[in-house]
Amino acid sequence: MSNPKPLRFKPRSNQRHGISLIEVIACTAIVAVMIVPIASVIRASGRAIASSAEMSNEAKLRSGIRWVKDTIGNGAVVNVGSRNLTLLMASGQKGELVLDSNNLIFSDGRTKTVVLENIGRFECEAIMRSEKPTSMIGVAIRIEGKDPSTGTAFKLESLIATAPQSS
Template sequence: MHSHSRTGFSLIEVIICVGLVGIMLMPLASMMKASAHAWQDAEAEGGADARLRSSARWAHDTLLRCDGIVDTGKHWIEFQRSGATWRMEIIGGQLRMRAGTQDILIADQVTDLEVAVSRHSATNVILAVDFQLIGNAVGAAAAPQVNTTVTLDPLKQL
C-alpha cells in the first residue's frame, strides 16, 4: 500500500488561486472607487452646509455653557461668560464672538444671523434663544441655512 500525503500547493495552483482572487476583487475595487468619488462630490456640494451646521453646534454649545444672556438684538446675542460680556454677531461675512480685545472666529462665509428670544411672560426672563445662521449661496444653489434653539437654565439668568 502506497500512502501519499500532500505537503503543500503546487506553483500552478497558487497562481490560479491568486488570479481568481484578483478577478473577484476588481469589481469591489471599482465600486470602492466610485463610492469615494460620490463621497467627494457630496462633500463638495454639501461642504458649506456641513461647516454651517458645525458652527451652529459650536455656537449652541457656547450659549448653553454661558453664565447668562445679557441682551439680544435681531442680529446679535450678548452673554456673560467667565466674567466677561461677549457679543456674537456677523462682521464682514464672518460669525464672530468678541469681548474686549478678544475676538474668536466661529464661522466664515455667513451672510446673516437671525435671533429671536422666548421670554417668560411675567418676569421677562429669557427662556430660549432661537437663531438661524445663513451661509453664502454658491452658484444657483440656495444659501444654506441652519436653525437651532438654545433652551437656557432658568437658574443661570442674569
C-alpha cells in the same frame, strides 16, 4: 555471502520544475477574490474624504449653530439684541456674537473667532416665559446667506434653550 548493494534512486525524467497552469489560475482567482473588497474599501474611503472636504452649506450652518449652542451652554446669555447676542462666559468674560462684513464673529474682547462665513443676515430674539416675562428660557436665531461658489441661498432657524434664570 555477498554484501547487498545499496539502493539508489534514479532521477526521474518527468520530475516537475515549476508550477502548472492550474496552480497559476487558482492563485490568480484567490488574489482577485481578496483584491475586490480591498478596492471597494479604498474607493469608499476616497469618497468619504472628498465629501468631508467639500462640506455642504447646511452642514457648515449646523456646525456653526452647534458651536453657538455649546457656547451658550457653557455661559449665560446677558443680552439678546435683534442683530447681536452677548454672553457671560464661564471664565467671567463677556463675549459677543455679531455679524461683521458677511461673517458671523464671536469676540471676547481679546480675540475674534469666525463662526460662519458668507452670512447676509443674522437675527436673534429672546424667548421669554409667558408667566414671567422677565425670565428668558431660550434664544431664537435666524441666519441667511448665499454660497459664493454655487449662488445657492441658504436659511437656518434654530431655537436654543438657555439655563433657567432667576428674577
